[in-house]
Amino acid sequence: xxxxxxxxxxxxxxxxxxxxxxxxxxxxxxxxxxxxxxxxxxxxxxxxxxxxxxxxxxxxxxxxxxxxxxxxxxxxxxxxxxxxxxxxxxxxxxxxxxxxxxxxxxxxxxxxxxxxxxxxxxxxxxxxxxxxxxxxxxxxxxxxxxxxxxxxxxxxxxxxxxxxxxxxxxxxxxxxxxxxxxxxxxxxxxxxxxxxxxxxxxxxxxxxxxxxxxxxxxxxxxxxxxxxxxxxxxxxxxxxxxxxxxxxxxxxxxxxxxxxxxxxxxxxx
Amino acid sequence: xxxxxxxxxxxxxxxxxxxxxxxxxxxxxxxxxxxxxxxxxxxxxxxxxxxxxxxxxxxxxxxxxxxxxxxxxxxxxxxxxxxxxxxxxxxxxxxxxxxxxxxxxxxxxxxxxxxxxxxxxxxxxxxxxxxxxxxxxxxxxxxxxxxxxxxxxxxxxxxxxxxxxxxxxxxxxxxxxxxxxxxxxxxxxxxxxxxxxxxxxxxxxxxxxxxxxxxxxxxxxxxxxxxxxxxxxxxxxxxxxxxxxxxxxxxxxxxxxxxxxxxxxxxxxxxxxxxxxxxxxxxxxxxxxxxxxxxxxxxxxxxxxxxxxxxxxxxxxxxxxxxxxxxxxxxxxxxxxxxxxxxxxxxxxxxxxxxxxxxxxxxxxxxxxxxxxxxxxxxxxxxxxxxxxxxxxxxxxxxxxxxxxxxxxx
Numbered sequence: 001x002x003x004x005x006x007x008x009x010x011x012x013x014x015x016x017x018x019x020x021x022x023x024x025x026x027x028x029x030x031x032x033x034x035x036x037x038x039x040x041x042x043x044x045x046x047x048x049x050x051x052x053x054x055x056x057x058x059x060x061x062x063x064x065x066x067x068x069x070x071x072x073x074x075x076x077x078x079x080x081x082x083x084x085x086x087x088x089x090x091x092x093x094x095x096x097x098x099x100x101x102x103x104x105x106x107x108x109x110x111x112x113x114x115x116x117x118x119x120x121x122x123x124x125x126x127x128x129x130x131x132x133x134x135x136x137x138x139x140x141x142x143x144x145x146x147x148x149x150x151x152x153x154x155x156x157x158x159x160x161x162x163x164x165x166x167x168x169x170x171x172x173x174x175x176x177x178x179x180x181x182x183x184x185x186x187x188x189x190x191x192x193x194x195x196x197x198x199x200x201x202x203x204x205x206x207x208x209x210x211x212x213x214x215x216x217x218x219x220x221x222x223x224x225x226x227x228x229x230x231x232x233x234x235x236x237x238x239x240x241x242x243x244x245x246x247x248x249x250x251x252x253x254x255x256x257x258x259x260x261x262x263x264x265x266x267x268x269x
Numbered sequence: 270x271x272x273x274x275x276x277x278x279x280x281x282x283x284x285x286x287x288x289x290x291x292x293x294x295x296x297x298x299x300x301x302x303x304x305x306x307x308x309x310x311x312x313x314x315x316x317x318x319x320x321x322x323x324x325x326x327x328x329x330x331x332x333x334x335x336x337x338x339x340x341x342x343x344x345x346x347x348x349x350x351x352x353x354x355x356x357x358x359x360x361x362x363x364x365x366x367x368x369x370x371x372x373x374x375x376x377x378x379x380x381x382x383x384x385x386x387x388x389x390x391x392x393x394x395x396x397x398x399x400x401x402x403x404x405x406x407x408x409x410x411x412x413x414x415x416x417x418x419x420x421x422x423x424x425x426x427x428x429x430x431x432x433x434x435x436x437x438x439x440x441x442x443x444x445x446x447x448x449x450x451x452x453x454x455x456x457x458x459x460x461x462x463x464x465x466x467x468x469x470x471x472x473x474x475x476x477x478x479x480x481x482x483x484x485x486x487x488x489x490x491x492x493x494x495x496x497x498x499x500x501x502x503x504x505x506x507x508x509x510x511x512x513x514x515x516x517x518x519x520x521x522x523x524x525x526x527x528x529x530x531x532x533x534x535x536x537x538x539x540x541x542x543x544x545x546x547x548x549x550x551x552x553x554x555x556x557x558x559x560x561x562x563x564x565x566x567x568x569x570x571x572x573x574x575x576x577x578x579x580x581x582x583x584x585x586x587x588x589x590x591x592x593x594x595x596x597x598x599x600x601x602x603x604x605x606x607x608x609x610x611x612x613x614x615x616x617x618x619x620x621x622x623x624x625x626x627x628x629x630x631x632x633x634x635x636x637x638x639x640x641x642x643x644x645x646x647x648x649x650x651x652x653x654x655x656x657x658x659x660x661x662x663x664x665x666x667x668x669x670x671x672x673x674x675x676x677x678x679x
Contacts, residue, residue, distance in 0.1 A: 096592060096672050117596045124594020135589040135676065139285055151274050152594035197593070 041108045043204060043236055044070040044093065049102035051088050051259075062088040064259045066102070070238065072204070075231040077239045077250035085259040087209070090240045094129060094207045095122045107204060124152050128198025130208035134190045136182040136197075142169060143178045146197045153201055168196035172226055188219030195226055206230060208239045212246055224249050275599070279606040286579070293575045294615035297655065300565030301619025301648045302626060307561050308644040309627045311554025313637035318546040322539060328370075328506050329403065329539040330513055332356075332499040332520070351533040354479065356523060357397070357499045365519050368511040370504045373400035374479050374496040378486040382436060382475065384447040389435040393426075393449060393475040395482015395496075403502040406471075411443035411458030419478040426454040429472040430462050449475070450485060501536075509538055568615065569655040576608050576663035587667050588675025597668040604664030605657060612656020616649040623648070 051063040062085045070076055080086040091097040092104060098112050098119070105111070111122055123129075128149075136145045146165040155161050169178055172192040182190050191211060198206050208227065212220035224246065231237050231251070241247050248267070255262040283290045334351045357374035360366055376395035381388060394400075398416055401407070414425050426447070433442040442456045454477065463471040477485070479496075503512035513536055520534055521527075580587070587600060624645070627638040 091673050094592070096676075117598070120591065120594050120596040123592060129592050131589075131676070133585075135585065135592075137586060137589070139281065148590070149593045152590070152596075152599065154271070156271060201594075 041105070042069040043072045043074075043107060044068070045103070045105040046092075047103045047105075049092065049099045049104060051085075051092065051097070052100045061259050063092070063099075066261055068254065068261065068264070070236065072236055073231075073234050075227070075237045075251040076254060077241060077247035077252070078254045078256060079241055079244065079247040080256035081242055084257045086240050086242075086256050088259075089256060090207065090209050090238075093205070093238065094127050095119045120152075124149055125201060126204045128195075128201065128203040128206045130191070130194050130198050130206065130211045132210035132213040134182070134187075134194045134214070136190055136193055138182050141179045141181055142174060142185070142193045142196075145182070145193055146200050149197060149201045164200055165196070168200040169193070171199060172196045186219070187215050188222050191215060191219070191223050192226065195223070195230075199230075204236060206235055206237045208237070210241055211239065212241075212243075220246070275603055275606055276610075279603055279610055282579075282583075283607060283610060289575060290611060293571055293611050294618065296568030296571035297565065297612055297615025297652050298568075298619040298622065300561060300568040301616050301652055302623040303561035303564045304558060304648055304651075305620060305623030305641075305644050306626055306630070306638065307557035308554065308641050309623075309638035310636060311550060311557060312639035312641055313631075315547050315550045315554070316639060317637055318550055322542050322546060328503040328509055328512075330501040330503065330509070330516060331537045331539070332501065332516065333535050333537065334495070334497075334533065335535060351524065352496050352499055354483065354496055356520060357479075357496060359519060359523060360499065360501060360516055366512065366515040368504050368508040368515055369501055371399035371403045371500075371502040373397040373403055373500045375400070375498045375500060376479060376482040376486065376495075377497045378482075380449050380475075380486070382432065382447050382449060384436040384445060387436045389432060391429075391432050391473050391475055393477060393482070393485070395479040395485070396476050397479050399502075400476065400500065403500050406463060407461045408458040409461045410441060411456070413458055414476075414478050419480050422480045422484055423478055424452060424454045424481060425457045425478065427458045427460055427476040428456055429460045429474040431470060431473040432475055433459055449477075452485060509540070513538060565651065565655060569612075569659040572608055572611050572656055573659035573663060575611075576604060576660055577666070579607070580604065580663050580667045583667075584670065584675045584678050587670055588672045588678075591670070591672035592676060600670075601664045601668035604667050605660045608660025608664065609653055609656040612652045612654070612660075613649065615656075616652025619652065620645050620648055 046066050046068040049063055049066040050061070053060045053062055066089065078086050078089060088097070092099055095106070095111055095114075096119075098104075098114070103110055103112055106122065106126060109122075111119065114122065137148075143162060143165040146168050147161050150161045150164060155164075166175075166178055169175060172195050174189060174192055174196065177185060177189060177193075180189075182193065185193065191214075195206075195211075198208075206227070211227070212223055215223060227237050227239065228249070237250075239246065239250055247253055250267070252264070252266050254264050332352060352374075354374050357372055360369060361372040373396050377392055379390055380393045381390050382393075397419065398414060401413055408427060411427075413427065414423065417423075418425055426449070428436075428442050428447075436442065436447060437445060442459055445456050446453050447456060448454070460472070460474070460476070501512060501516055503509045517529070517532075517536055520536075521529060521532060524533055526532055590600065591597075624640055627640050630636075631638055
């Protein structure tokens, strides 16, 4: 990805140090021996990743020979039609699933060999999910939904959890909707709560799966605007979509079809 | 996620599905109420039986005619009349029977009592003066009859409170006259109130000197001079065995029986009555508790059923929680706590209703129900355990769910 390297005009110093600190912290929390600490390593490294599902006697190859590096601070869209393998790729990137073969290094740590508990910790600390269906818990007020990842992170201080949740909600423009339940919010607002929930643990990656799929176009614009500003703040944003309009807003477009990567292009905005 | 947060979240989810939670708890609750009431009933009945038997007297041996161990044709206990007043007098000998403190022959017949225009039927017992000591009865007004009354065949009587009330209302019976089978008797004393024993109201009784009793209903017929039983009081509870042996050998000798298995009388220690009666009620308690345990088991299966439904229903929530970083252990804990809370709440409400039942029911069924603290604490622990055990399968199913499949399911 030579062209990527040149496209990044952000100063690397700050984010890389941050990444290394994060790696060390995670390695300690997962009790991993000898974590690979490379200050110039990409955030995400996929090396000849295959994913095969067994459906009865048949083997379905969902991903074949995927090689993809994503650096800290990039704004990437992964685009493909349904059945192309983009959801499988998203599951692997999000540590919801592990590759059948090949390696996936996140922050220099090989997550392919991790067990369920370690994967849960990686998801909790490194990845912020945004789903098409929002997936908010309907009985909880907005701030309690946002607080959930902090609970699983073992954050014991109630006040600090609430403060962090409120700050994340303010960051997506929902300062005055903190105590509303999801049913009292519009679709766009619900998705913004979900984005706040993804932000609250300050993860390495914001991973959004068809984030505008259930929204009217004006609300979709709002949401894409939020992702744009998150990117401007230096966050890594990955959006999985089948809509070219959405995909074209990202700064880098990875196309996928039938489990293969078709193209990887950078848009100068 | 720490315990407090997990418990809060479990409670939230139970409250949200409150109708279902209540119905699930009801299963446990009914089981617990059944356990508390049956254990209480069993203990109450046992207590009642043992206190009734203890009230018969202390260190008591009861000699009845007839046997329980001979071959050939045998009548039931008390159907033959082989015991005589002379047997009773012989047992009273300090030389032959040093471990026997008191002996009283008892002759009994139900008779019509009349006093003025009132009449009443009660068992009339001809007894020795020591009968009151043996049976631990007191004369609350007037005086008891003496050995002299026995010797002179005096027509005097002691009455129980039931008899006194039915013949004389609330006025004192002492000094009054009543007719027994046409013979006028002077009432010289009233007995204390003793309540109901194992099989009879001990206050519905008339005591007269044993010799007078002999005159009144033993003088004619084939059973002349026979007594219906002989009560023996041993000197102490440790002397019961020795007293039993002395009475047994003396009676065998007097009845000229060489083979003890051919004995024409039976000596029953009060303790054996007690253990027989309590073992019967214990068996009954075990049976009832078994049935109650089945009710609890059914309640537990109800918990499992509802938790499985809950896991299926909340599959997307589980998927989301896993995506946000919940480990399988945290999910397992959440569902186990929900199931255990269902069990504990069912147990607590069950105990509350069970205790209220134990307090209220005896007013309707005239059976004492003991409130056993063991049954109460045991019930809550068992209910929590049932929730926990029957929650394991649903919870582990939730914990094993793959986050992808869970998030995808509609």
